[in-house]
Amino acid sequence: MTALLFGILTLVLVGPAAEAMSRASWPVRAPRAAMTLWQAIALAGVLSAFSCGLAIAANLLAPGPDGTPTTNPLHEIERLGLPLWLLLVGVFMLTVMVGARLMYTVIRVGVRTRARRHAHRQLIDILDRCDRSDHSHPLFASDVRMIDVEQPLAYCLPGLRQRVVVSEGVVTRLTREELTAVLAHERAHLRARHDLVLEAFIAFHEAFPRFVRSRSALGAVELLVEALADDQAVRATTPTTLGRALVACADAVAPRGAMAVGGPTTLARIHRLRDARDARLTAVCAYAVAAAILVVPTLAVAIPWLTELSRLMTAG
Numbered sequence: 001m002t003a004l005l006f007g008i009l010t011l012v013l014v015g016p017a018a019e020a021m022s023r024a025s026w027p028v029r030a031p032r033a034a035m036t037l038w039q040a041i042a043l044a045g046v047l048s049a050f051s052c053g054l055a056i057a058a059n060l061l062a063p064g065p066d067g068t069p070t071t072n073p074l075h076e077i078e079r080l081g082l083p084l085w086l087l088l089v090g091v092f093m094l095t096v097m098v099g100a101r102l103m104y105t106v107i108r109v110g111v112r113t114r115a116r117r118h119a120h121r122q123l124i125d126i127l128d129r130c131d132r133s134d135h136s137h138p139l140f141a142s143d144v145r146m147i148d149v150e151q152p153l154a155y156c157l158p159g160l161r162q163r164v165v166v167s168e169g170v171v172t173r174l175t176r177e178e179l180t181a182v183l184a185h186e187r188a189h190l191r192a193r194h195d196l197v198l199e200a201f202i203a204f205h206e207a208f209p210r211f212v213r214s215r216s217a218l219g220a221v222e223l224l225v226e227a228l229a230d231d232q233a234v235r236a237t238t239p240t241t242l243g244r245a246l247v248a249c250a251d252a253v254a255p256r257g258a259m260a261v262g263g264p265t266t267l268a269r270i271h272r273l274r275d276a277r278d279a280r281l282t283a284v285c286a287y288a289v290a291a292a293i294l295v296v297p298t299l300a301v302a303i304p305w306l307t308e309l310s311r312l313m314t315a316g
Contacts, residue, residue, distance in 0.1 A: 003055035006048045007091055009297065013045035018214035026282050027220065028272045031227040033283035033290075035197070038221055040290035042204045046102065047297035053095030056088045094209075102207035109199050116257040117157050124157070124165055143190075144183065146171060154261040155254035156186035158195040165258075170249060178245040181237040182261050185245075188232035189259050194225045198259075223265045230269055239273045246270055 018041060021027065027034030077085045128145040144164050147153070153167035164186045171179065189195070201221045205213060233242045245261070246269060252262035 003052050003088065003091065006052035006055060006297070010045055010048040010052060013041050013048060013293075014208050014213050017041055018217040022214055022216040022220035026279070027224060028227050028268065029275075029277060029279035030283040030286060031224045031231070033279075033286035035221070035224050035228065037286045037290040037293075038201070038217075038224070039197075040293045042201065044293045044297045045208075046098075046204065047294075049095050049098050051297055053092055053099075056092040056095070060085075060088060060092070098207050102203055105203040105206045106199070109202050113195075113199065113257040114159065116255065117159050120255055120257070121157050121159070121161060121163055124163055129168070141183070143187075152249050152252045152262070153254070154182050154186065154249050154252050155258040156189050157258050158190055158193065162190045164190070170252070173248045174245055177237055177241045178248065181233045181242040181245045182249065184236035185229045185233040185242070185261050186259070188229040189225070191232075192228065194229065194259065195257075197225060198222065223268060225259075226263075226265050226269055227272060230273070234273070243270050243273050246273075 021034075021038065021041065027037075124145045124147065127147045129148050130144060130146045141164075143162055144166065146166050146168060149167040150169045151167060152169045152173060153165065154170045155165055157163040157165065164183055166179070166182070170182065174182065198221065201218055205218045230242060230246075246266050249260075249262040250266040252260045254260035254263075
């Protein structure tokens with residue numbers, strides 16, 4: 001029964017719950033609280049999957065007083081029946097696969113992304129055309145690089161040697177205030193390490209099979225990341241200034257591993273700037289739901305391990 005409950009909880013969190021969150025309209029009004037709730041859903045989904053696997057293992061391998069298994073998994077067929085035994089083994093193998101894919105994806109995404117950024121950073125440093133003679137100009141900063149490209153480009157490269165990259169096309173289109181808003185937006189990504197947030201969600205998204213995970217969850221998280229950076233840019237300028245900059249850079253693109261100021265989320269973000277309603281109550285509710293979602297699977301994983309550790313220490 002425990003394994004069944006955690007299996008259902010896992011499927012609900014990575015499927016219907018994530019899909020409902022991605023289709024809701026309130027997250028963009030309270031992006032920080034919504035991001036916390038997204039992270040709670042992702043973590044609870046992983047913990048629930050592992051809890052399901054542990055509960056199944058407990059059914060297939062009954063521990064003795066010293067903690068070692070006293071039964072052979074094949075011997076449990078008689079007690080559980082072949083259909084239920086096959087179901088338990090199948091779900092357990094699926095749990096192991098999710099865990100293995102999660103670790104593999106984290107490593108693969110991290111290694112590939114950092115390699116791309118390193119190569120691109122070296123190229124950008126060579127192509128830099130910033131004129132730093134005007135100390136009052138936004139482009140004077142040491143982390144900014146400008147490249148000779150007419151197409152509007154504005155993006156950041158996270159990492160130990162962070163870069164904000166703009167093209168001459170962007171500099172030509174924008175006023176100084178609008179350029180300041182764009183730079184503040186990209187620096188907000190760098191300070192908050194939004195790249196790590198996205199990497200974690202990419203790993204979570206790819207760890208679960210396609211038939212159970214939400215298709216639009218990753219896009220919803222990307223919108224929230226951009227909304228959080230927009231909030232920081234608004235504090236440095238004004239909503240109107242940022243809105244004009246977003247319109248001018250709407251067709252901006254970025255290489256893989258970077259985060260652009262424009263892109264497919266631009267229209268939704270401009271509407272958000274115009275609809276600045278108070279969302280404090282919504283944020284409080286989101287934080288409360290996030291805490292509640294984390295309690296059950298976290299305690300379910302922690303309590304059995306703590307109980308077993310206490311028993312072993314007492315026996316010793």
